[in-house]
Amino acid sequence: MPIGSGKVSGQGIPTMTDVALTPTTGLWSKLYHGKTLPILTVVIAILFAWYAGAVYLNSDTLISTYERTNVEWDGKKLITDSWSMDRPILPAPHQIVEELNKTVFQKNITSKRSLIYHSWVTTSATLLGFLFGGLLGVLLAVGIVHVQTLDRSLMPWVIASQTIPILAIAPMIVVVLGNVGLTGTIPKAIISMYLCFFPITIGMVKGLRSPDVLQMDLMRTYSASTSQIFWKLRVPASIPFLFASLKVAVAISLVGAIVGELPTGAVAGLGARLLSGSYYGQTIQIWSALVMASLLGMLLVYIVTVIEKVVLKNMGARS
């Protein structure tokens, strides 16, 4: 910028740069700079592809029905019909929204037809499994960090446990637990635990080992005991790692609970809805259960994130 123009701006007449730097307010600017517009763009793109996909996938069935029943049809009729079938291959988004509205808001919560009821059945197993998994994961990590033998003997098993497909082992767990008289929520929670302890163990082992040499030396100069080092150094240092693991764990613990409902032939729960939906070709029911499950997952992760924010703020994290 030449010296002259700097002088001008000094006298109070805005230069080009000044104008460009002044933030403009207004709806468009907010949309442009915020997250809303990017998210909205993706949503619109998905909806567009979805409606198009519904027409493409459902048209074959519709056309053969038209031909069998000698119905006159054109492109417009094909499109509107493919978005309002009873048992479509791919239901249109508004059909899923309608179904959700019907099963979430129009039904009594205690009713077997209420999706809220089914969600709660799954959530209770999820939370119980998450609790078991959290305890197991932390206990394993504490053992692995403190006992060298456990580090060498347990860690390979912990990793091996996760290489077995959960779909293969879930029925076994259900059968074995059923034989010792455990049915209902517990077997589902165990399957959930089986999935979700893993990230917690891995995260906590890393977290409990995260104190650096200096922080450990400091404890040594105080001749602190192992338990003092654990509670005053290792545990606080591991909290950020714990929450990172918990966010992963709570999401897959929901997956575990749903998978656990499939082989039990459960009559309640989101998994049961998926199963009965696929028996009877109720694709709309399957999709609404899917949407419900993902909303539930997001809610659970969100709750953990909120707790994380509060805890870390109290531990001096920069906001």
Add this chain to the structure above:
Amino acid sequence: MQQTQTAHSGVIPMSGTGKPVIEIEKLNLIFETPDAPVHALCDVDLTINEGDFVSFIGPSGCGKTTLMRVIADLETPTDGHISVNGMTPQQARENRAYGYVFQAPALYPWRTVQKNIQLPLEIMGISKQEQLERAKKNLALVNLEGFEKKFPWQLSGGMQQRVSIARALSVEPDLLLMDEPFGALDEITRDHLNEQLLSLWDKTGKTVIFVTHSIPESVFLSSKIVVMSPRPGKIIDVIDCNLPRDRKLDIRETPEFLEIAHRVREGLRAGHSYDD
């Protein structure tokens, strides 16, 4: 050793009045590394008396930090004799005989300033009220009143290091071990903290061992300067520094100061081979 004796006979020792706190004889420390063993400390003989302010000075890798870590029982010597307060270093550590200030502040980021100072006191099982009193007193000593509730990241580097000094002092040790505590600070802050440290030493009469690689800093602070050389780490000179106890920064321009500084520099030059 020859040089050491000459050094002692040359000046009237200002220190050495107290009884020996640390006695080291024929101390060797060899680190086993994958390539070849490293001789970190070689035949070190040293006596440090009560109330001394002793600086270890030397180039990087001369073993000054290692020697201090041996005293603190953070390293175990390969052979030789060392006693701290008449005990082995391990017993001394278990008795919490010393406070240690590291090169970095090493504050725990999840604790406030006050809680950081309380940490050693919690470990020692000191009563809550006493903890608070000591924290308050020592924060005042390093001019940090009013920062109790701040977290470490809210403080500048110099302030963090002062908190770590307050934390070491709160243990109320007779022996203070400081490993290049001001190494990472700018010169102005460093000068200021040097003055504070000196008046603290004067007020409390503690024994201080101070690792540095700055010649002016060592001369300004010490009553005794231990010059070390690397590969293998050994003591090549012990210089008594008989400047008055209550020194001000201006003393660095006086001929006495410059003479001692010159001797330290000579010692460092003699011990430093640039062959490798």
